[in-house]
Amino acid sequence: ESINCEAATSDEIKDAIEKCDGFIIGSPTLGGHAPTQIQTALGIVLNTASKSKLTGVFGSFGWSGEAIDILESKLKDAGYKFGFETIRVKFKPDDLTLQTCKEAAIDFAQTLIKSRKLRAPKPSASASGSDRTAQAVGRVVGSLCVMSARRGDVTSAMLASWVSQATFNPPGVTVAVAKDQALESLTHTGDRFVLNILAEGKQLRKHFQKSFAPGEDRFVGVETKEAENGCPVLTGALAYLECKVANRMECGDHWLVYAVVENGQVLNEGVTAVHFRKSGSHY
Secondary structure (H helix, E strand, O other): OOOOOOOOOHHHHHHHHHHOOEEEEEEOOEOOEOOHHHHHHHHHHHHHOOOOOEEEEEEEOOOOOHHHHHHHHHHHHOOOEEOOOOEEEOOOOOHHHHHHHHHHHHHHHHHHHHHHHHHOOOOOHHHHHHHHHHHHHOOOOEEOEEEEEEEOOEEEEEEEOOEEEEEOOOOEEEEEEEOOOHHHHHOOOOOEEEEEEOEOOOOHHHHHHOOOOOOOOOOOOOOEEEOOOOOEEEOOOOEEEEEEEEEEEEEOOEEEEEEEEEEEEEOOOOOEOEEOOOOOOOO
C-alpha cells in the first residue's frame, strides 16, 4: 500500500502504520527542509509505529539533503531497524537509481515475509499430505544456470535452475523467473539476456548464491565478456546462449519466460551442473 502524505489524513496514515509490518518513507528536500506533510507523517509514525517494525528512507536531496538526513536520524534515534541503506537521489533518478530502488524494495519485502514465516505456527500433522507432494515435486531437476541481462546502465543476474529447452525450430528455452527477482523487469517481450550454463564443481554457483546489496554489481570478482546482444557472458561457464524473449506467461508467483536462442557457444569442457532438491516448496 502506498500513501500520498499530501492527500492522506492523519487518521489514514495512523491506520496504515498500525496495520503494516514495515514502512518506507520517501521525501524531497524543499528549501532545505522536508515538506510539512512529511514532517507531520513522521510525527505520526514516531508516536504510533511499534519499534519492531522494519523501516526505510529514500528521496531526492538536491544540494543539501536535510529532509533525508532528518528522516533517517529521527527513525534511528527512535530505535527502528532499517531494511536497507538510505537511498539518496541527487537530482533526477537514472535507470540505475530506479533499479537500486526496486532491489531495495524487493529485499525489504522478502525480509518481512521471512519474519512472518518465523512467527507462523508450525504445521500440524494434517499437513503431511502437502509435504509429500512437495517432496515429489522436488524430484524435478534442472540445469544450473546464471541468467544475465543488461538494459542501458542497468545490469543484473540471477541463479536459475528452472530451465528447459522448449522448442526445436526455432531453438528456444523457458526460464521460470520469480516475480520478486530484480532481474524480472529485464525479461519482457523483446528483451535480450544470456543464459550461462554452469559446469559441475565450479565456484560460480557460490558467487551468485550470496546476497547482494541493492544496486551492487553482481559481476565483481568474476571474469566476463560481452555477448553480441550486449549482455554479460561468464567466461568460466560451460556454455552460454544468447536469447531474445518472445513471450512470457504469468504462473502463480513466477513468470514463465519463453525465449528464442539467437546464438550460443560451448566455452569449456565439463559436465552440466544439476540442482537437486529435497522439496518442491523452495529452490
